[in-house]
């Protein structure tokens with residue numbers, strides 16, 4: 001459909017019989033500008049509380065470094081392979097305090113000292129399982145493989161499994177669990 | 188528009204491209220050049236003011252839905268979280284709450300203007316009726332939204348409101364149960380009200396606003412009630428537009444000021460056992476509330492159904508009743524005085540309701556106390572709910588408890604007290620009860636049941652002391 005430009009502009013006025021001179025047109029575009037600027041300013045001011053409202057959960061601390069007791073140290077003395085342990089993680093999930101379980105593996109690193117591995121795969125976050133038959137950790141998602149000390153063997157994961165901060169307290173092994181894990185070892 | 192038009196007023200290539208494909212520019216033109224007979228007036232700002240308020244409710248409503256959970260377990264907690272914890276949460280909730288009240292006010296002004304100016308005349312019957320539907324839908328929004336915070340005020344006001352519905356003959360009880368999702372108000376009531384509030388009624392409102400605006404564009408602005416010369420007509424833009432924008436700005440300023448300086452409180456969570464609580468609806472439902480007080484017993488049907496139906500029917504069918512071409516309010520004395528009567532009685536009823544509450548010492552004392560309770564609750568910090576560690580961690584029971592469970596079975600306790608001590612017809616529940624008694628009390632009762640227990644068929648426990656203690660440990664672990 002072809003639309004005549006001039007008709008588009010003039011049509012409403014000619015039908016309503018409203019008189020419009022040049023001064024009026026100038027004032028109209030000025031008012032339009034004013035309305036636009038005003039609306040933009042108001043929108044900016046109003047959106048501030050909305051932005052704050054929406055980003056609030058990002059600010060809340062997900063979990064503070066909690067230390068979990070994994071049991072007596074001598075329990076892990078055997079070198080038969082990594083031991084699976086569950087830690088109950090308490091965290092503030094929005095308006096509720098929740099407890100969820102995370103699996104960690106207590107294992108021995110190359111020098112033979114104890115280290116605690118997170119079971120979260122460093123590739124895309126699936127849960128890695130220990131396979132005694134092959135003596136390897138295997139990720140079920142994309143087949144990433146890790147050695148008993150968590151070092152990367154094959155598959156898509158970019159690095160080895162995360163080593164969680166751990167320490168010996170008395171004769172017990174303690175681990176600090178946080179979703180974003182760094183690397184450290186039991187002294 | 189500047190990027191769509193050239194300085195000389197013709198369309199730019201971008202404008203032409205868009206216009207040929209959508210027609211949006213000529214539509215926009217025809218909207219802003221809409222001719223208003225008699226020129227712009229402040230009296231015409233209420234419709235666009237309502238549109239502005241509805242948009243505000245929509246935006247703040249979406250924001251509230253971001254954190255709100257409609258269940259009896261979470262509703263109150265999540266509203267408390269929004270109000271006390273989330274940044275600007277109290278502000279946004281207050282804007283939503285005050286906005287709903289402001290809609291009632293502006294809706295009334297819009298209606299009064301249309302009625303008094305006789306602006307419903309001249310083939311505008313359907314336009315008026317679509318407005319009546321919008322009026323009902325808005326009241327529906329106010330009613331359903333009021334319950335959602337699930338505090339004392341919300342719960343009891345809605346309990347009364349739905350009970351009133353139950354008084355309607357024939358269908359009333361069914362409607363009430365349908366709305367509540369059963370005989371009692373509970374978690375099903377909340378989800379029903381929530382779905383009505385955020386999905387069903389908003390879709391209805393959107394549809395009827397579209398219809399209302401479409402019909403308004405078709406009929407055109409009615410102009411003032413008195414005849415005006417044809418040449419006095421002026422376009423909507425810029426002066427009427429400036430007035431509309433100014434009014435929206437004023438509404439916004441009031442909303443912001445109210446929400447900032449007088450944030451809407453949240454009361455303590457529903458305590459259904461509190462017999463002393465006196466429910467009071469939002470102020471705009473007070474006249475209706477007072478009205479219902481006068482119609483007790485068998486005459487209730489007249490007060491609750493017959494009279495409101497007649498008044499409402501008159502209101503809805505105004506364009507079919509007041510049919511003359513005369514629009515000036517002073518020349519439509521019957522209409523105008525009827526309108527004044529209804530408004531007067533509503534104000535009077537509202538005033539009487541307030542006076543009744545104030546003059547009765549007990550009531551005013553209780554109402555003041557309820558407000559104090561709300562303030563107290565608002566002063567307390569937010570408490571997150573706690574999900575039970577043992578329940579979600581699913582730790583296997585200890586050997587001691589397993590042994591206790593074995594004794595519970597071999598000593599045949601399970602036959603009467605049920606699996607896990609949940610209780611059966613033959614014997615009471617033990618789970619949760621045993622943990623309240625001491626080991627000594629329990630061992631005495633199990634070794635030597637009291638007469639009442641004996642009468643129920645409870646034998647004395649004959650096992651060793653060690654087994655008894657294992658059994659007691661198991662009983663006390665039951666929840």
Ligand code: FES
Nearest residue numbers: 121123124139144
């Ligand atoms: S997530 Fe483990 S290999 Fe991809």
